[in-house]
Amino acid sequence: MDRDGFLNTHRILGRNPLHAKPLALQLRVFTLTLILLGLIAQLIFAVLSWQQEKADLEADLASQTAFAASAVEHFFGDLGSSLGLLGESLQGQVWPSDPQRARALLQGFQAHHPEVASMVLFDATGRMRINTGLPVDAILPDLRQHPEILKALIQDMQSSAPYVIGRTQHGLVLDHWRIPVRHTVWQAGRPEFLLQASVRVERANLWQGLPLQKDLRLGILRDDGFQQYRWPDHDPESTHGLEAQDPLRQHLEKSLKQGSGVFESQLPEDGVDRLGAYMHVPELGLTVYLSLPKSLLWSRWWTRNALALLGFVLYSGLFLGMSRMILRREEQHSHSLLSQARRDALTGLPNRLAAHERLDQEIADRQAGGQFALLFLDLDGFKEINDNLGHAMGDRLLKQVATRLQQDLRRQETLARLGGDEFLIIQPGAGVREAARLARQMLDLLNPPFLLAEHRLQVGASIGISLYPQDGLDAGLLLKHADLAMYEAKRQGRNDFAHFSPLLEQRSRERLQLRQDLERALENGEFLLHYQPLVDMQTGRIIGAEALIRWQDPQKGLRSPAEFIPFAEESGLILPIGEWVMEEAFRQAQRWASQGLDLRVSINLSTRQFQSPSLILKLESLLQECPLARRHLELEITESAAMLDPRASIRTMNLLKSLNLRIAIDDFGTGYSSLSYLKHVPADVIKIDQSFVRDLIDDPDDAAIVRTIIALARCLGCECLAEGIETAEHFEALREMGCDYGQGYWMSRPLALPAFEELLQRNPCFMPADQNPLAGLSALLPRPG
């Protein structure tokens, strides 16, 4: 991946798409919605059932109150009527004439009414005359000493009602609570005497038939607010009058107007919140009320709702449990996906994604201070291994490389495979020295050959190092700089490591600039060809020319191929540039052939061009366009390019031969060709590299090499051409050795087309001075660049 790729990946990873969990979210929303709906239904049910329960209880209380009120009404009504009859039987014959008989009648009445504690007879003045609660001879109480009671008695005596119920009394003869029921007997429109039955209500069985459950409270209130009676605890000590502002009394006062109703209030006796019902009995001037603690409503409500609530809890629990189970499964699944997504399937190492995350983590950990190193490792020549031995073999190699690299790493150091043959090592805490030591260690680990099937492969690596924080504060920059340093290591001859320096960035910018300039040059037609004569060493005549590219840069002037061909080769731009050279050289060869000139035109093919699958097609189409050129064209392939993949090279060269093109092996002697390989190479010419020619005169070794190459060419049936002939001595020595052709500054530098054609016209003969009077002519010719 290129540097932009790194940065893009980093940017994409920054968004962390794997954290999005739509299913989990949907499931959560679904579960919560179901629970919420259940909760709402539960709430509605709870409120409705509360209302229902309350209404039921109120209705219950109201009917019980009606029952109680009716019992009270009947009881006092019956007693009142009985008193009326007793009064009638006493009047005239018995009272006041026969007090003993009157007393007996009263006692008889009392005997028939066990709830009556005593019978009393008062005369019209309010004086007590008979009291069955006291012995016959006892002194009767004088009510004048109890003016309150006397007043109430006189008032009741005046009442036209058949009977009157007085305030509940205590003391005065009887030591318990009783309700006085009074009946006045009239004589000629004036009260004659008053009969009073003192009723012990608890004996009256008033509440018989009522469900007297625990906590039920009953009460009877007079219209004047006097608490006549309370059940079950009629406390003689407590007050019997309710304050006017007492909430219960206020409720009950409504009963005077409404007759009946319900109330919520506390009772003075226990302070418990209660729910109650009341009913007014106008004939008696009493209100009967009945109440239960409100908590009973809660418990009745709870009994009704418990099941539904339990159902709801179970239902929610079930849904929650199910969704948690699904979520956990989903989480486990996505965990395993995540860990798979972070593992390189081939080597088992953390992959690019994991490396980026680890790098981000390391940076975050070092925010407060500290350093670490990043080692970017790229195998040397992996592409060739992959191409030649196949991908399966390439994969096996990568696995072995990963195992070896891992072997010396410490636990805190992370090794990741970024993809292809690129590995990354994060070395926490490391500075320049520690990183260099680790890089060297890694290179040493890769040093021993790898054994893959029958192959023993020597694989090196180039390592670029960047350091946090000095070489970058973010992951993208650190990776970019480590990558730049790795390119530098490759540039410096591979199997080595390099540290990042700002200078590399400068070079990278320059390379970028060069790329843009080359693209512009292609577009604007800034390239041109120079031609360097190829000379027959025996006759000294020009037999052809090597076409050599030049770049007429509008800013920098004429630029030599050494400045841009290596970069064009590295960047791939050599393909369009090489095509341009072929087109130009073919057309020139066609022109010369059509002019009747028998000139060989030699063209340099770069490694990439030579390996390009479209080469043959391109050549075929050019040959169709320039048919006369075919006989004169020669393609130069460097020995090292031909040796990269010997079998494929031979295949391509055979195809070139099938097009009737000549083949020259360039820079011969530098590429370590084996003799068995050379035997199969269909070359026409072997070009002796100028490095052997340069010291040919002084260095016997070089002379021996040149002589050997010439002999080899003979054996293989090839012609032989020496490059870099700079002196007459070079020329003479090579000629004597039997070299067929020569090329060099001594004869001529590469020339622009007009100068070359001018030279051709002169038809010079290049021979050392003693044999050739035209020697040195080239020195007079204009020199390019």
Ligand SMILES: Nc1nc2c(ncn2[C@@H]2O[C@@H]3COP(=O)(O)O[C@H]4[C@@H](O)[C@H](n5cnc6c(=O)[nH]c(N)nc65)O[C@@H]4COP(=O)(O)O[C@H]3[C@H]2O)c(=O)[nH]1
């Ligand atoms: N010192 C010395 N040098 C001599 C002498 N005689 C010739 N030379 C130089 O040797 C180089 C010969 O070309 P090469 O080995 O193919 O080496 C070429 C070739 O590999 C590459 N190149 C040039 N043109 C093209 C092209 O059109 N396509 C490709 N692919 N490569 C090219 O650039 C290299 C350099 O080209 P040039 O700078 O033109 O350099 C030329 C030429 O100027 C001599 O007596 N002494």
